[in-house]
Structures are given as C-alpha cells and as structure tokens.
Amino acid sequence: MIFSSIPFLYYFLPCVLLVYYLMPKAGRNGVLLLFSLLFYTWGEPRYLFVMLAATVLGYGFGLAMERFPKAKKGLLAASILSSLSSLLCFKYADFFLENLGALTGRPIALLKLSLPVGISFYTFQILSYTIDVYRGQAAAQKNLIDLACYVTFFPQLIAGPIVRYTDIARQLRCRAHNLTGIREGTRRFLMGLGKKVLLANLLGEICAAWHQTTDASVLFAWLYAVSFTLHIYFDFSGYSDMAIGLGRLFGFRFPENFQYPYISRSITEFWRRWHISLGTWFRDYVYIPLGGNRKGKPRQFLNIFIVWMLTGFWHGAAWNFLFWGLWFAVLLIIEKTFLLRHLEKSRILGRVYVLLAVIFSFVLFDASSLSEALVCIRQLLGLGGLPLSSPQAAYLLGSNALLLTAAMVGATPAPKIAAQVIARRWPRAASLLESVMLVLLLLLCTAFLVDGSYNPFLYFRF
Amino acid sequence: MEQTKNKLFLLVPLCFAALTLGCWLHSPKGESLAERRKLAQMPAFSVKALESGRFSSDFERYSQDQFPLRETFRTAKALFSTRVLGRKDNNSIYCSNGYYAQLEYPENPASADYAAEKFTQVYNRYLTEGNRVYLSVIPDKGYYLEGNPKMDYDAFVTRLRQGTPFAAYIDLFPTLTLDCYYRTDTHWRQEMLKPAAEALSHGMGKTLRETYSVQPATRDFLGVYAGQAALPMEKETLSYVTSPAIQGAQVVNRENGKGIGVYDFEALAGRDPYEFYLSGSLSLITMTNPNAETEDRLILFRDSFGSSIAPYFLECYKEVTLVDIRYLPVSRLGKVLDFENADVLFLYSTLVLNNSETIK
Numbered sequence: 001m002i003f004s005s006i007p008f009l010y011y012f013l014p015c016v017l018l019v020y021y022l023m024p025k026a027g028r029n030g031v032l033l034l035f036s037l038l039f040y041t042w043g044e045p046r047y048l049f050v051m052l053a054a055t056v057l058g059y060g061f062g063l064a065m066e067r068f069p070k071a072k073k074g075l076l077a078a079s080i081l082s083s084l085s086s087l088l089c090f091k092y093a094d095f096f097l098e099n100l101g102a103l104t105g106r107p108i109a110l111l112k113l114s115l116p117v118g119i120s121f122y123t124f125q126i127l128s129y130t131i132d133v134y135r136g137q138a139a140a141q142k143n144l145i146d147l148a149c150y151v152t153f154f155p156q157l158i159a160g161p162i163v164r165y166t167d168i169a170r171q172l173r174c175r176a177h178n179l180t181g182i183r184e185g186t187r188r189f190l191m192g193l194g195k196k197v198l199l200a201n202l203l204g205e206i207c208a209a210w211h212q213t214t215d216a217s218v219l220f221a222w223l224y225a226v227s228f229t230l231h232i233y234f235d236f237s238g239y240s241d242m243a244i245g246l247g248r249l250f251g252f253r254f255p256e257n258f259q260y261p262y263i264s265r266s267i268t269e270f271w272r273r274w275h276i277s278l279g280t281w282f283r284d285y286v287y288i289p290l291g292g293n294r295k296g297k298p299r300q301f302l303n304i305f306i307v308w309m310l311t312g313f314w315h316g317a318a319w320n321f322l323f324w325g326l327w328f329a330v331l332l333i334i335e336k337t338f339l340l341r342h343l344e345k346s347r348i349l350g351r352v353y354v355l356l357a358v359i360f361s362f363v364l365f366d367a368s369s370l371s372e373a374l375v376c377i378r379q380l381l382g383l384g385g386l387p388l389s390s391p392q393a394a395y396l397l398g399s400n401a402l403l404l405t406a407a408m409v410g411a412t413p414a415p416k417i418a419a420q421v422i423a424r425r426w427p428r429a430a431s432l433l434e435s436v437m438l439v440l441l442l443l444l445c446t447a448f449l450v451d452g453s454y455n456p457f458l459y460f461r462f
Numbered sequence: 463m464e465q466t467k468n469k470l471f472l473l474v475p476l477c478f479a480a481l482t483l484g485c486w487l488h489s490p491k492g493e494s495l496a497e498r499r500k501l502a503q504m505p506a507f508s509v510k511a512l513e514s515g516r517f518s519s520d521f522e523r524y525s526q527d528q529f530p531l532r533e534t535f536r537t538a539k540a541l542f543s544t545r546v547l548g549r550k551d552n553n554s555i556y557c558s559n560g561y562y563a564q565l566e567y568p569e570n571p572a573s574a575d576y577a578a579e580k581f582t583q584v585y586n587r588y589l590t591e592g593n594r595v596y597l598s599v600i601p602d603k604g605y606y607l608e609g610n611p612k613m614d615y616d617a618f619v620t621r622l623r624q625g626t627p628f629a630a631y632i633d634l635f636p637t638l639t640l641d642c643y644y645r646t647d648t649h650w651r652q653e654m655l656k657p658a659a660e661a662l663s664h665g666m667g668k669t670l671r672e673t674y675s676v677q678p679a680t681r682d683f684l685g686v687y688a689g690q691a692a693l694p695m696e697k698e699t700l701s702y703v704t705s706p707a708i709q710g711a712q713v714v715n716r717e718n719g720k721g722i723g724v725y726d727f728e729a730l731a732g733r734d735p736y737e738f739y740l741s742g743s744l745s746l747i748t749m750t751n752p753n754a755e756t757e758d759r760l761i762l763f764r765d766s767f768g769s770s771i772a773p774y775f776l777e778c779y780k781e782v783t784l785v786d787i788r789y790l791p792v793s794r795l796g797k798v799l800d801f802e803n804a805d806v807l808f809l810y811s812t813l814v815l816n817n818s819e820t821i822k
Contacts, residue, residue: 001518006525010485014478042518180464183471190474202547215568215611391611392567399550406547428466435470439477446481447539450529451553451692 001042002158003189003242004196006449012039016154020250021177029149029172032250039154040117047116050086055144055151057082058126062133062140062147072134079130087123090115095317118158120314122151124281129165131285138166146172155246159239161257161277168252175251185248187434190441192241195234197445199407203231206396207366217386220393221379225359227400228366230407233262236275262411265350266343267331267357278314282307300336305329315365320373324364331357484530491528496536496689498733501527536692544693550610555691558607561645562687562695566604569613570816571621577818578625581808583792584763585628588801596666597622597629600767600811602648606640613816622815629808632665634658646695647685648813649736652770653701659774666760666805668778674703679738680730700735707751707777716746716798724749724773739769745789746798749773754780759804763787765814779805788814791822 001008016035023031041048061079065072094110101108129147132138141147150172156163210224240257247254261273271279287307293300305326312325335343343350360377367373378384397404409415423430493500505511505520512518529535540552550556554565581597589595599619604612615635623631642654650658653676663670683700702725715722722741729737740747743766759781762768768784775782783799790798814820 005522006485006529007518007522010482011525014482041512043515045513179468179471183468186471186474202543202549213568395550395611399548402548431467431470434467435473438471438474442474442477442481443535444538444542446529447535447542450526450532450535451539452523452526 001039003239003246004193004201004445004449006446007042009446009449012042017249028250029143029146032153033145033149036149036152036154036157040152040157043158044117047119050090050116050119051122051152052148054083054086054122054126055148058129058151059141059144059147061130063142065130065133066140076130076134080127083123083127083130087119089113090119092313092317121160121162122157124162124278125151125165128162128281128285132164132166138169141165141169141172153247153252155243155250155252156254159236159243160275161240161243161254162281163254163277164281167255171252177251181248181251185245187245187438188248189242189245190438190445192238192243192245193445194441195238195241195410197448199403199410200231200234200238201448202400202403203227203234203407206400207231209392209396213392215390215392216379217388217390217393218379218382219389219397221376221386223393223397225363225376225380227404229262229355229359229362230404230411232362232365233258233411234407260411260413262355262358263351263413264354265347266335266340267328267354268335268340270354270358271328271332278311282311286310301333304332304336308332319370320364320367323370324361327357327361327364481530485525485528488528488530490524493733494527494532494689495733496533496684496692498686498689503528533692537694540692541694552691552693555687555693556610557691557693558609559640561603561607561640561643562685562691562693563602563604563607563610564648564687564690564813565610566602566813566816567611567613569615569618571618573816573818574618574621575625577810577815577821578622580787580792580818580821581626581629581763584787584795584806584808585626587792588796588799589628589806590801592803593801594666594805595629596632596662596805596807597626598632598634598662598665598807598809599815600650600809601635601638602811602813603640603643605635605812606638606643613812615812618812618816626808630665632662634661637661644683644685644698644700646683646688646698647736648687648811649685649767650770651701652739652773653703655771655774659771662771662807662809663775663778666807668758668775670774670777672705672707672777674705674774676701676703679725679727680735683735685736686734700730700738702738703773705773705777707753708773710751710753711773711776712750712752713740714748714750715741715744716748717744722747736766736770740772740784742766742769743786743789744784745786747784749776749782749784751776751780751782754778756780759783761785761799761801761804761806763806763808763810765810767811768809771809787822788820789822 001012003009012035016031019035020028020031037048040051058079061075061082065075068075089111090113094112097108097110129138129141129150133140141150150163150165150168153163206227207224210220210227213220237258244254244256255277257275257277259273259276261270264270264273287303290303290306291299292303308325308329309322310325311328312321312323315321315324343353360380363376363380364373367376379386382388419430422433490503491501502520502523504524505517507517511520543549543552544557551565555562556565585595599622601615604610605615619631623629637657637660638650642650642658644651653674656670656674660670679700679702681697681699683698684695685698688695708724711724713722713724714720724740726738726741729735729741734742736742740749749772754777756779758779760775760779761783762772762775763785764772765786765788772782772784783804785795785799787795
C-alpha cells in the first residue's frame with residue numbers, strides 16, 4: 001500500500017486514526033504495531049516474518065548486550081551479521097551470483113527472490129538501534145511491542161526517513177497529542193501528497209514517454225533528464241513529507257529528510273540537503289568509525305569512496321547504482337581537494353555545476369543498465385547525429401511548460417518564503433487561505449487518484 | 463491566533479471525514495456510461511488472493527471505480543490538468559479546433575507489418591485470381607488536425623502497401639476533411655461519407671447513383687472521447703443516410719443467424735451509440751440487396767469505421783459481407799465465407815492498423 005492511494009487515504013488511515021485515538025495511551029503503541037503489520041501484510045504478506053524475525057533478533061541482541069556487557073562486541077557483530085545477511089540474501093545475492101558467473105564463465109543459478117518491501121530501511125533502523133545500545137547511547141528497549149512499533153511503524157517503514165532509535169526512544173514512551181500537532185501533521189501530509197500526486201506523477205509521465213519513444217532528440221533527452229531530476233525529488237521528498245506528517249498525527253517528530261537540495265552550491269552541500277537521514281546514517285555508522293577525516297587525506301578519500309560505494313549499492317544491486325555512488329565520491333573528493341573554495345566565490349557557478357552534476361547522476365540512477373545510461377548521456381551531449389528537436393519532444397515541452405516551471409519554483413524555498421510573508425502581513429486571511437488550500441489540495445489529489453493516473457513510487461523497492 | 467488557526471483547520475478533517483464516509487457508505491455501481499465499461503466490484507477475500515497481491519490490487523481498482531462522485535472528480539482532474547496546468551491533453555485526449563482526438567504517435571512500422579501479414583494470410587489461404595482485392599486506409603482525425611505530433615501517414619501507408627502487393631490501393635485521404643468526423647468520437651460521420659464511398663466504389667469499378675437522404679438519429683450523442691477525457695463537451699447529432707437500396711436491405715447477424723436492421727435504434731441508448739450502425743462490433747454480418755441489378759458480392763474486412771460506410775455499397779452489390787478479424791480468426795474464415803469471385807476490400811482505420819495486435 002502506498003500513501004498516495006485511495007485504499008490508504010480513505011480506508012486504512014481513517015481506521016488507524018479512529019482506533020488510535022479511542023485507545024487509552026498505554027495501548028497506543030500496540031495499535032500502531034497492529035496496523036503497521038496490517039499495512040505491511042496488505043502489500044507483501046510473504047515477507048512479514050522476515051521483518052518480524054529481524055525485529056525480534058534486534059530486540060534480543062539489544063537486551064543481551066546490556067545484560068552481558070563483556071560479550072557485547074561479539075553480540076554486536078552477530079547482530080550486524082544477522083541484519084546484513086538478510087539484506088544480502090534478498091537484495092544482493094543475485095547481483096553477486098550473476099557477476100561471479102560472468103567472471104568465471106560459468107552461469108550460476110540465481111535465487112530470484114523478490115525484495116521484501118522496506119528491507120533497506122528497517123534493516124538500517126535495527127542496525128542503528130543495536131549499535132547505539134552497544135555504544136551506550138541508548139538503553140536497550142525492554143518492551144518488545146515498543147521496539148517492534150519503532151521498526152515497523154508504517155509511516156516510515158517503506159521509504160524512510162531512516163529514523164534512529166535515539167531520535168524517538170523517548171517519544172515511544174511518552175508523546176504529546178494536541179490539535180496543533182494534528183494540524184501541522186495534516187498540513188505536512190497533504191503537502192507531501194500534493195508533491196507526489198500533482199507534481200511527481202505528472203513529471204513521471206514525461207519520463208515514461210521518453211523511455212517508450214522512438215522519436216529521440218537532444219531536446220527530448222534534456223526534457224527527460226530535467227523531468228526525472230524533478231520527479232525523483234518530488235516523489236521522494238513528497239513521500240518523506242507524508243511520513244513526517246503521519247508521524248506528527250500520532251505524536252511523533254521525525255527528522256527532516258530534504259532541505260531544498262537543488263539550491264545547493266556544491267555536492268557537499270547537496271548531500272547535506274538530500275536524503276539527510278541516509279547521509280547522516282552513513283556518516284555516523286560507517287564514515288566516522290572508519291576514521292572519517294581524522295587519519296590524513298589519503299585515508300579520508302578512501303573512506304569517502306567506501307561510504308559512497310555503499311550508498312550507491314544501498315539504492316540497488318546493480319552497477320549503475322554503484323557508479324552513481326562513485327560519481328558522487330569523485331565529485332566530493334575533487335571538492336575537498338580544491339573545488340569547494342572556488343565554488344564558494346560564485347553563487348551561480350556553484351548552482352549550475354550542482355544541477356548539471358545531479359542531472360547526469362540521475363540519468364545514471366534511472367537507467368536500467370550502464371549502456372542505457374551511456375545512450376542517454378550521448379543524447380544529452382548531442383552526440384550520435386540526433387536531431388535537436390522532435391515533434392513529440394516539442395509537444396511534451398509545450399504541454400508541460402507550466403508544470404515544469406511550477407516544479408522548478410517548487411524545488412526552491414520561494415513558495416515557503418512567500419507563504420511566510422503572507423502569514424506575517426495578513427495572519428487571519430493566511431489561516432483561512434491555508435485551510436481552503438488544504439481542502440482543495442485534498443480534493444484535487446483525490447481527483448487524480450480516482451482517475452487512476454500514473455502513480456508509481458520510486459523508493460518502494462529500496 | 464493558534465486557536466483561530468485550529469478552528470479554521472477543522473474544515474480539512476471535516477472534508478476528509480465526509481469523503482471517507484462517502485467511500486464506506488456509497489452503494490456500488492455496475493458500470494460507467496461515460497467510460498463505457500463495467501466498474502470494478504468489491505473483490506472476494508481469500509488468503510490466497512491476499513498472498514498473491516491480487517486482493518490488494520483488485521481492491522485498489524474497486525476503491526477508484528466506486529469512489530463517490532467519481533465523474534465529478536474525473537472532470538475536476540481533467541479541468542485542472544488542461545485549464546490550470548495548461549496541459550494539451552488529458553488521458554492522451556487532446557482538443558484542437560474544437561475536435562477531440564487521441565494522440566496517435568508515432569507510427570508503428572511493426573504494427574503495419576503485422577496487419578499486412580494478416581491480410582496476406584487471408585489472400586494466400588482463401589483468394590485466387592478470380593478475386594479482385596483492394597486495400598484502403600481510413601486516416602484518424604489527427605491527420606487533419608494541426609499543432610500536435612502526427613504519425614508519418616505516408617510512410618505508414620507505403621509500408622502497408624508494400625506488404626500487400628496483391629491488393630489495389632484506394633486512397634481515401636483526399637476525400638475526407640475534418641468535418642467528416644465527430645468532434646467527441648473517434649469515428650467519421652456517415653452522412654459525410656459520400657465522397658469516400660464514391661472513391662471506394664469507383665476504385666472497385668462501381669458507381670454510386672442513388673440519392674441519399676439524411677435523418678437525425680439522436681441529438682444527444684457524446685462520443686468515446688467525452689468519457690475518456692472527462693472534459694465537459696457539447697452533445698452532437700448522430701445522423702444516418704437512407705436510400706432505396708438501404709431501405710430494402712436484408713441484414714443477418716451471422717453470429718446467431720438472426721435478422722437485424724441496417725440501423726439499430728436501441729443501440730442509441732446503449733453504452734456506445736455508434737453501434738447504431740449495423741449493431742456495432744459483430745464479427746460477421748451479411749447485407750443483401752434483393753433489388754440489386756448485379757450478382758456481384760463484396761467481402762469487406764473492416765473495423766467499426768466500416769459499419770457506417772458499408773450501407774453505401776448496397777446499391778452496387780447484391781451482397782455485402784462484413785468481417786471483423788479482430789473477433790473472428792483468419793483460420794476460421796474458410797468455414798463461414800464463400801470467397802469465390804467476390805470482391806474483397808480491406809478497409810481499416812489507422813487507429814487499428816497502428817495497434818494491429820488486436821487482429822487475430
């Protein structure tokens with residue numbers, strides 16, 4: 001089930017809200033756990049046991065580390081091994097088998113297991129929990145329901161943000177519920193829904209048209225690349241907004257996951273604004289333990305390579321994801337070596353550089369193979385004798401000019417600043433306007449969902 | 463201030479609650495007349511269906527199809543897409559010069575090849591030197607509309623003709639204009655088809671001599687694009703032509719051997735009013751003109767466009783048989799048709815030819 005669907009909006013969500021708020025406080029985590037399991041079962045009942053087993057193991061290792069402090073290093077290693085082996089088996093086994101077969105010239109039978117929904121997210125959450133318990137940054141959770149509620153909590157289960165246990169440990173025990181929280185949560189959820197349904201899905205249609213076309217041109221390649229760059233941002237940040245909003249409806253405060261990444265002036269800054277919860281996870285649990293920047297430049301660069309290779313690989317078991325991660329590693333190293341100080345001198349240069357680097361990176365990200373990515377990059381560079389424009393590209397550009405403009409503006413803080421200015425000058429009118437706009441947004445998103453429009457979700461399988 | 467905000471905010475949960483209650487209490491409908499299709503019903507629950515994911519996907523379709531005020535929401539979406547976002551099409555239906563049409567772009571050479579292969583199968587299996595074989599292509603109305611990407615009609619027709627060298631090609635493109643088509647439907651207007659029917663007859667060595675009078679069948683016709691695009695559209699008049707040959711014709715639906723009319727007035731109130739012409743998508747129909755001055759027979763391989771033009775041929779053929787090989791496989795034709803000395807015309811629209819996987 002995805003949030004941007006009628007079953008979620010008008011069947012699942014009303015039920016969970018109703019039961020949650022009717023339940024006395026002591027039973028609310030149980031309600032959330034029950035509905036989270038139902039949410040997961042709806043989409044993928046087969047792999048429910050994988051998630052539950054991972055949760056129980058994490059719970060057991062946490063308790064054991066606290067009870068047997070002398071053995072906690074071994075217990076942590078066992079915990080990491082058990083979490084990663086599940087991820088390795090479901091997500092990466094076929095990639096390694098396939099490449100091993102290609103390397104040895106002997107094809108190996110693949111496992112062909114479908115990927116359990118959200119496995120990358122909940123594995124990282126369990127890892128963060130056991131590592132934090134090991135480090136003494138968090139006390140082991142004694143209540144299995146509370147820990148299971150944290151791991152399986154449906155708002156962030158399938159697409160993050162990757163919520164650290166330390167971020168919400170207190171909230172699991174005690175959290176405030178009030179009308180302001182509900183209002184803010186609803187607003188955040190509807191803004192995310194709007195991003196997903198009214199922007200990301202429509203931009204996705206342009207990308208789908210490019211994938212299917214036989215009418216290639218340089219203009220079409222750029223139209224696709226820019227649309228995909230905007231599409232993935234609104235798709236993913238919209239989903240994060242919905243998750244944060246839903247969390248707020250149940251009294252939780254999740255960390256932010258996006259902060260207008262496309263206004264960055266360097267890739268270093270970009271990754272402080274894009275998928276923040278993943279970036280900080282790798283920083284705190286991989287980069288810093290590897291030595292970070294404390295052991296000299298060569299070691300720092302090696303650490304950057306390792307972290308970004310893993311970041312790429314986290315997104316998918318394919319070479320294009322690996323190269324996508326390494327592309328950023330190279331750029332970050334170049335920036336750290338000399339580029340950053342030059343970029344800081346020019347606002348325009350930095351932004352153009354980031355946008356180009358990111359657009360090319362997402363071409364690699366979206367490609368089904370490296371060769372497909374190269375074809376698209378050649379088209380973007382005008383190589384291969386392609387025409388500059390084509391009828392379909394011109395039509396799509398004309399038809400989507402306003403959408404693209406709205407998306408570009410929407411990817412900057414401009415709308416938020418404008419809303420703040422209005423709220424300062426005309427507070428009452430702004431409140432009324434906000435409520436009316438939210439109702440309209442709900443109705444409009446519903447209209448798009450009822451019409452069965454294009455509605456995939458990119459991060460569903462990560 | 464915070465209190466005011468919270469009070470005004472109540473509008474949102476109220477709207478949400480109203481829609482939720484609507485979803486839960488709304489009684490399911492059987493079909494959508496606008497979209498001309500059955501609506502999904504509540505799927506039966508079983509553990510197996512849940513495990514396979516079928517229950518959740520069927521439930522999603524059900525929840526979309528049975529959403530309260532569904533048509534109003536679809537129209538709201540269409541208006542927002544086209545009027546606010548300025549998109550040129552909604553659900554691939556665009557409007558140009560007041561005519562609604564589906565984007566049919568680009569041409570699919572493989573589809574032309576597949577259609578040609580199917581026509582060649584008919585020729586090789588059933589036809590001889592004694593048959594005169596013709597091919598004609600009906601352009602979709604996009605050909606006459608400007609400002610939208612169009613398939614390369616010349617290249618497409620050339621490819622089809624190259625694949626069917628046994629058939630004499632009759633060009634219909636110059637005989638049609640934009641006003642030969644309905645504004646809200648894919649199809650052409652029967653009352654505007656005299657020049658096209660004359661061109662086809664002439665190409666087949668015949669001449670149309672009768673005078674045709676035009677009668678309105680309904681003034682409330684909304685074509686297939688009205689439902690698909692969900693945009694507000696004006697109703698049109700659907701008309702039909704009559705002549706002595708048409709009035710005297712005997713028509714048999716050979717799927718069941720029952721007699722039917724050239725025009726089916728009951729169909730005007732049905733899901734697709736264009737089925738008014740020869741009852742729509744029947745796989746095998748024979749029209750006989752008992753007063754014909756000739757014994758010649760025509761076998762017309764056709765799609766839904768053929769239903770409305772076929773009555774014109776009654777005056778120059780004793781018997782006109784309409785075959786739709788989207789529903790009747792080529793392999794079965796020998797059992798139901800007598801091809802001996804018949805004229806054979808393959809008459810298909812570009813909409814079918816460019817998506818010819820439906821031909822069996």
